[in-house]
Amino acid sequence: MAHLTNTAPTAELQALDAAHHLHPFTHAAGLKDKGARIITRADGVWLQDSEGHRILDAMAGLWCVNVGYGRRELVEAAAAQMAELPFYNTFFQTSHVPAIRLAERLAGLAPEHLNHVFFAGSGSEANDTNIRLVRTYWEMKGAPQKKAIISRWNAYHGSSVGSGSLGGMKGMHAQGGMPIPDIHHIDQPDWWSEGGDLTPEEFGRERARQLEEKILELGEDNVAAFIAEPVQGAGGVIVPPDSYWPEVNRILDKYDILLIADEVICGFGRTGNWFGSETMGIRPDIMTIAKGLSSGYQPIGGSIVSDEIAEVIGGDEFNHGYTYSGHPVACAVALENLRILDEEGIVTRVREETAPYLKKKFESLADHPLVGEAKIVGMMGSIALTPDKASRAKFEDGGALGYLTRERCFANDLVMRHVGDRMIVSPPLVISTDEIDLLIERARKSLDEAMDEAERQGLLRAAAA
DSSP: OOOSSOOSSSHHHHHHHHHOOOOOTTOOHHHHHOOOOOOEEEEBBBBEEEEEEEEEEHHHHHOOTTBBBBBBBHHHHHHHHHHOOSOOOOOOTTOOOHHHHHHHHHHHHHHHHHEEEEEESSSHHHHHHHHHHHHHHHTTTTTOOOOOOEEEETTOOOSSHHHHHHHHOOOHTTTTSOOTEEEEEOOOOHHHHOOOOOOOOHHHHHHHHHHHHHHHHHOOGEEEEEEEOOBBBBTTTTTTOHHHHHHOOOOHHHOOEEEEEEEETTTTTTSSSSSSHHHHTOSEEEEEEOOGGGGSOOOOEEEEEEHHHHHHHSSOOOOOOOOOTTHHHHHHHHHHHHHHHHHHHHHHHHHIIIIHHHHHHGGGGSSSSSSEEEEEETTEEEEEEEEOOOOOOOOOOOOHHHHHHHHHHEEETOOOEEETTTTOOOOOOOOHHHHHHHHHHHHHHHHHHHHHHHHHOOOOOBOOO
């Protein structure tokens, strides 16, 4: 049996990695010069690299390891399912117990009108599915012209051609022929960066009303759906003003437009409830799920679909699916993961204990000279770095401070991500209050060091207004 425990020197692993492994969202030449950080083990909220550093993972892998690393129950669930039924597909009028039980469990957790699950291997695949679902739904309802889907700039909905088109990352759109036709974008509800002189409440309503303006521009008879994350994740943890979602709900109801809530990051306890839709007061017709569904232990995603959409779609053959839709091992692990989240009271503990504690500690970072805003919902937060708090100014060299701060976090054995000049966190939901204290201590130290280095490099200049 192949034995993959690390025994090779770090430099050898880095050279092999550079020679053969193409990384996502990575400048390959730059990584080759620097060398990848090689992660070898993990337990709880802690990683260990090939040099023996013990690192606090404040990003839960990639927003996903909700129950923490090293849960033997999930290993055992995978092994047991592999021994019994390692694979079978769900095509051709066939099913199996793990897919059936997981679909039932998800229907019980989701809002009561969402009772049907189409499984995928990831959030990207699920959002590609959603494009097909909403357009097929309207075709079968006798409105084939309803093809347009509206999204938001700086949203993230995946990186396949379809899901990447739904997202609003302009750097992604610059490569590979995106967006595909009939995908449209409106501005994001980011008051800190884009609110100008408006109050947050005024700004939230203004950004929501861009949705109505876009619907009228395209023609309400041509719009199939609006897709949005309850709280934007990869775009920098953009928490919308309280006025935003109520106005969006009103507009969608007025024009009979479907709502796809992308719960890939927000779902399964991340915001202190099972789904971010509950936290933010959203009424979705479809919810996209992945990441925390299995805590990242197996690749799995899906679309939880309303009774109305499922009934219409079920009237004919839906010519869509993936080899690994409802993979039995992934479903078995996801079921066990949901049991752990539920029976150990992790979601409740986040809502009532650790998220309020983290919020208090995280928001205290706003007193740092570099930090203009510290916003957090549940276990996902961001701090906006600025050279001038009062004017919410941007840096002349945009993104340099964020990257510098991220590098200081790594040097201090803390995984804290940067999006431009925002620093973001999304720790495992099992993080303790003592570990939260350590996270904040290391974050503050990293901010101090980044500011000192930025002063030396002359990077603290504000961009021209």
